[in-house]
Each structure stands twice: as C-alpha cells, then as structure tokens.
Amino acid sequence: MSELTTTGHDFLIILAKLAAAFLFGGLIGFERQIRQRNAGLRTMVLVAVGAAAFVHLGGRLFGGEGETRIIAYVVSGIGFLGAGVIMKEGAQVRGLNTAATLWSSAAVGAFCGSGLIAEAAAVTIVVLAGNTMLRPLVNFINRQPINAATTEAFYRVHVVCAADKVTDARDLLADKLEHLHYPIQSIDVLTDNEDSVELAATLIPTTADSDVLDRVCAELAASPGIEAATWTVSPTL
Incomplete structure (x- = not known):
C-alpha cells in the first residue's frame, strides 16, 4: 500500500459522506427517540456515521476490496451492539425491533461510506416506513384474539x-x-x-x-x- 495524502477534494468527499450518514441516521433516530426507545437519536446517528467512516477508510486504503471487507465486518459487528438492547423479561423478549433498526442504520451508513447516497436515502425511507406505516397493522393483528385451532x-x-x-x-x-x-x-x-x-x-x-x-x-x-x-x-x- 502506497502512502496516502488527503487533498481538499478528498476531504470534501468524506465530509459529504459523513453528513449524509448523519442526516439519514438522524431521521431514523428521530423516529426512535420520539417513541422513547432504548436506542434513540444519538445512537442511530453514531452507528450510521461510524459505519460510513469505516467503509470510507477501507476504500481509501484498499479500494473496492477494502470497502467490501469492512462492510462484512460492519454486518457482523453491529450484531454485538444490537444484542445489548435485547432484553428478556420472563416469557417476553423486548428490543428486537430496536436491534433491527440499529442494523439498518449501519446499512445506511455503509451505503454513505461507499458513496451511494441515493441508495442510502432509499434504505432510510424504507426503514422509516417499516417503523411507522406498519405500526397500525401490527397493533391491529396483536389485538386479535388467539385462535386455538390455527395458532401454534x-x-x-x-x-x-x-x-x-x-x-x-x-x-x-x-x-x-x-x-x-x-x-x-x-x-x-x-x-x-x-x-x-x-x-x-x-x-x-x-x-x-x-x-x-x-x-x-x-x-x-x-x-x-x-x-x-x-x-x-x-x-x-
């Protein structure tokens, strides 16, 4: 690997990627924060920005192969962070949705770190839709009585x-x-x-x-x- 130098253009690129990760992670985190979830605005922003920074660093050092390697580590590594918000209370398990949202925020950050800003925006919209638009349907289903003949x-x-x-x-x-x-x-x-x-x-x-x-x-x-x-x-x- 040859010695790398950072030009003004390179610096603007990383700033743009981090800004995009901050914005998209903030949108996801805002929805979590107003619902008073364990992982809220700051957590989602940091996950997205951190993923973007690591992916960008891998690309700067080793090109496309480096980005691929870092993304693989992000996918597996974020699981440890997600496990920290999952709690078992008796027969109930809480925090699964928050853990999945953390994982999705890391995906948004990885897209930003790879320079795929439009794709990152699309993933953000889908994550927000999943956490908001599906909520009424989930509540409706949960209010239905358990059918002993069809439910395991x-x-x-x-x-x-x-x-x-x-x-x-x-x-x-x-x-x-x-x-x-x-x-x-x-x-x-x-x-x-x-x-x-x-x-x-x-x-x-x-x-x-x-x-x-x-x-x-x-x-x-x-x-x-x-x-x-x-x-x-x-x-x-």
Missing part, C-alpha cells in the same frame, strides 16, 4: 384440587391429555396452600382445538377431588 402457541390446562388429592389430580390430568394425543411438556404447581393446590399442565407448543380443551376441563371439573379446571393460551416467542 403455549397451552396450559389448570386444575385446582384439594391438598390431599394432588397426586390423583396430577395423574388424571396427564391421562386426559395424553389420551387426546396432546403431549405434555411439564406439570407444575402454581399455588399451594393448606386447603387447595393449583396444578398447570403445559403442552408442547402446538395447535389445539378449543372445543376439545373445553370438554377436557369440564370432565376434569366433574371428577372427584377437582374443585375447578380451565385452560389458557399464550403466543410462542
């Missing part, structure tokens, strides 16, 4: 029994579900006091027939020693 989800059959009937209730619960070919992942004690115990049989994620589950609960509730029976469903991650 976590199903739980709950029974409340007398404290001295736990073993019998556990065996009856297992027999009823296995007879219907609903494989059981586990049977857990949810509440336990002197008078009664609540058991919950968690099925292996699958689809189920709500009418069948209703019938099973009715049969369980009518069994000796069982005080109540019901079932619940929650979406898989």
Whole structure:
C-alpha cells in the first residue's frame, strides 16, 4: 500500500459522506427517540456515521476490496451492539425491533461510506416506513384474539384440587391429555396452600382445538377431588 495524502477534494468527499450518514441516521433516530426507545437519536446517528467512516477508510486504503471487507465486518459487528438492547423479561423478549433498526442504520451508513447516497436515502425511507406505516397493522393483528385451532402457541390446562388429592389430580390430568394425543411438556404447581393446590399442565407448543380443551376441563371439573379446571393460551416467542 502506497502512502496516502488527503487533498481538499478528498476531504470534501468524506465530509459529504459523513453528513449524509448523519442526516439519514438522524431521521431514523428521530423516529426512535420520539417513541422513547432504548436506542434513540444519538445512537442511530453514531452507528450510521461510524459505519460510513469505516467503509470510507477501507476504500481509501484498499479500494473496492477494502470497502467490501469492512462492510462484512460492519454486518457482523453491529450484531454485538444490537444484542445489548435485547432484553428478556420472563416469557417476553423486548428490543428486537430496536436491534433491527440499529442494523439498518449501519446499512445506511455503509451505503454513505461507499458513496451511494441515493441508495442510502432509499434504505432510510424504507426503514422509516417499516417503523411507522406498519405500526397500525401490527397493533391491529396483536389485538386479535388467539385462535386455538390455527395458532401454534403455549397451552396450559389448570386444575385446582384439594391438598390431599394432588397426586390423583396430577395423574388424571396427564391421562386426559395424553389420551387426546396432546403431549405434555411439564406439570407444575402454581399455588399451594393448606386447603387447595393449583396444578398447570403445559403442552408442547402446538395447535389445539378449543372445543376439545373445553370438554377436557369440564370432565376434569366433574371428577372427584377437582374443585375447578380451565385452560389458557399464550403466543410462542
């Protein structure tokens, strides 16, 4: 590699690339900031500008091959930053959309660093559309009730029994579900006091027939020693 010198023209080029990355990253970050996400305006700007700077540096040092190499590192390296904003709270996972937006901001910066400003603008528009225009559709879908006949989800059959009937209730619960070919992942004690115990049989994620589950609960509730029976469903991650 020969020694490089920076001319006024070269300096203006890097300024233009960084300015474009700053602008486009700022647009993406502004949308995140007004929604109070973990990674907001400053983070998106820095990711885009950093990606642009590294890609430009690779191009200056090694030409097109250098840009390609740096872009590959940006694609993989940004994953570590994205992993930092993903949090698991019980059965819920938060931050996936923010991590994906960070990844997209790095793509915008990489386009800017390669001098493909129009393409960077197009990616920015699509990212903004994904985070804004799709939101009403996502909210509409999330408000729909889970259909037990078509949705693969976590199903739980709950029974409340007398404290001295736990073993019998556990065996009856297992027999009823296995007879219907609903494989059981586990049977857990949810509440336990002197008078009664609540058991919950968690099925292996699958689809189920709500009418069948209703019938099973009715049969369980009518069994000796069982005080109540019901079932619940929650979406898989």
